[in-house]
Amino acid sequence: MNVRNEPLKSGLRVRVYSPKNEKPEYPALLWIHGDNEDLPLRIADELGMIVAAPAYRQTPEYPYPADVEDCYEALVWMTENLPVRKDRVAVAGQSAGGGLSAAVSLMARDKGGPALCFQMLLYPMLDHRNITPSSFQIRGHRAWCRDFNLLALGMYLVNVSGDVPAYDSPSAADNLSGLPPAYGLDPFRDEDIAYAQRVMQAGVPVELRVIPGATHGAEAIFAEADMSIETVKALAEAMK
Amino acid sequence: MKICALLLAVALTAGVSSAGEIAPWNLDDMIHPELREGLKAVPHFELTPETLGTFRKILAGNPESLPKDDSVDVRNETLPSGLRVRVYTPKTGQKEYPGLLWLHGGGHIAGTPEAAEWLMLRIAKSAGCLVAVPDYRLAPENPCPADIWDCYEALSWMPGNLPVRKDRLAVGGYSSGASLAASMTQISRDKKGPAICFQLLLYPQVDFVNDYPSLHQIDDSRVWCRSLQMAMLKFYPGGLISKLPDYVSPGLTEDLSGLPPAYVLTGTLDLSRDEAITYAQRLMQSGVPVELHVRPGIVHACEFLFTNAPVCVRIIDEYINALKEALQ
Numbered sequence: 001m002n003v004r005n006e007p008l009k010s011g012l013r014v015r016v017y018s019p020k021n022e023k024p025e026y027p028a029l030l031w032i033h034g035d036n037e038d039l040p041l042r043i044a045d046e047l048g049m050i051v052a053a054p055a056y057r058q059t060p061e062y063p064y065p066a067d068v069e070d071c072y073e074a075l076v077w078m079t080e081n082l083p084v085r086k087d088r089v090a091v092a093g094q095s096a097g098g099g100l101s102a103a104v105s106l107m108a109r110d111k112g113g114p115a116l117c118f119q120m121l122l123y124p125m126l127d128h129r130n131i132t133p134s135s136f137q138i139r140g141h142r143a144w145c146r147d148f149n150l151l152a153l154g155m156y157l158v159n160v161s162g163d164v165p166a167y168d169s170p171s172a173a174d175n176l177s178g179l180p181p182a183y184g185l186d187p188f189r190d191e192d193i194a195y196a197q198r199v200m201q202a203g204v205p206v207e208l209r210v211i212p213g214a215t216h217g218a219e220a221i222f223a224e225a226d227m228s229i230e231t232v233k234a235l236a237e238a239m240k
Numbered sequence: 241m242k243i244c245a246l247l248l249a250v251a252l253t254a255g256v257s258s259a260g261e262i263a264p265w266n267l268d269d270m271i272h273p274e275l276r277e278g279l280k281a282v283p284h285f286e287l288t289p290e291t292l293g294t295f296r297k298i299l300a301g302n303p304e305s306l307p308k309d310d311s312v313d314v315r316n317e318t319l320p321s322g323l324r325v326r327v328y329t330p331k332t333g334q335k336e337y338p339g340l341l342w343l344h345g346g347g348h349i350a351g352t353p354e355a356a357e358w359l360m361l362r363i364a365k366s367a368g369c370l371v372a373v374p375d376y377r378l379a380p381e382n383p384c385p386a387d388i389w390d391c392y393e394a395l396s397w398m399p400g401n402l403p404v405r406k407d408r409l410a411v412g413g414y415s416s417g418a419s420l421a422a423s424m425t426q427i428s429r430d431k432k433g434p435a436i437c438f439q440l441l442l443y444p445q446v447d448f449v450n451d452y453p454s455l456h457q458i459d460d461s462r463v464w465c466r467s468l469q470m471a472m473l474k475f476y477p478g479g480l481i482s483k484l485p486d487y488v489s490p491g492l493t494e495d496l497s498g499l500p501p502a503y504v505l506t507g508t509l510d511l512s513r514d515e516a517i518t519y520a521q522r523l524m525q526s527g528v529p530v531e532l533h534v535r536p537g538i539v540h541a542c543e544f545l546f547t548n549a550p551v552c553v554r555i556i557d558e559y560i561n562a563l564k565e566a567l568q
Contacts, residue, residue, distance in 0.1 A: 205536035
């Protein structure tokens, strides 16, 4: 496995994981991180994929839309500068990264950017409103919960007034047709189910799994647990 | 019984579709790649009073050549009411087994316990449980809710008359059978009947709202679809949706708290997709542990149409495994 950092002209750093075997082209994944490195390493290794993870600018120093733009820049850079198969480019992320993955998918569609074959939304934050039943039911500070979410969103949306743009809060997008096939794994439960269901209703093939008792970010905490195995499996299936 | 007002409001405005004008989808393009060839071979079907007999024959399969498995004992029991229950018991010589009440699908108007004998044998063997399948009465000869109370009779009969563990009793079924299974959990909760530890809801059609987007998008009579559903409604439940007997539309029940943990399966091309997701989500919101799996490119009751397709094998393995874990 080769792991290296690539600085882009804009100053954005992209961490690239590539398999050591020599091939002219690889299927590729834009990985919009959570903090852990286990899953991108595993995906690159087990699935023989190039994984590019942008160190996108973060809140509160850089509020919306800095992060979405950085991720999109990394996607375009990856498809133009790395040896990737153009018909096997996917985007994936956890939590805020899952929301950014959905936003990047919308942006790529709208700008006529790189064709994505798959979007993997792992318990994505998709909706800034925090009005669903689950956003009230999941409390207590041991796992990601309502209070953390409100605090983080308050910092994130500091520059936004009026309607929240769809690239921040993909649930706000009216038109969800023409998006790449999706795999969604909960628990920002109700907003994720609602988004997945709307994407299905727009005719996009979606795999949605809600696992009982799974707390937010469980995948990062239990790298060997069933959920991350399922995640790698679903990605393998989609990249065939 | 309190009925969920919001869902019923949608139901009562049927005709003025809240789903708007939604064009049916082309299933040949959208179905899971492993099922594409298989779908081409399935004939279209029109359901009418004249073709109901044919429909029943198709669903019944060939009762003369049932699959066999030497590791499972199969026999029929007749209850005092005359209700027949087909019982599958693993030949592992235990004093007691976890139990499953399985309710077959068929739109409340067709289907037999023997029709899915292959699956019953597999469940009994792989999950190590005793499976009881009532031959409940069908509409229109036996109007709604005869089927519901036959199923409940079988459920109530199981613990005292079969070697089942009283704390390891599950219900399950597909399509209309999943609706009946959901009804069993609610009746048992309300009447303090047998404790149910798990519900397996496959492609559940749990209310008679019939106005979700998925019901407009899926209209291809090679699979269970809008036109077949609309034809079925003339036989069952019949009459006005606002006056249906209790438990006929378990998805409209307002209070879903205290129901057993659930596994809910549907597909993006299942006409009951949106009501399955809605019910699963309402169960979650009521504090019920729910595993929901929506599979891309999968049609209603897929594994009964394309039994040997690899994706169908994966579907079956996953839910038998969920059942097995719940019954441990």
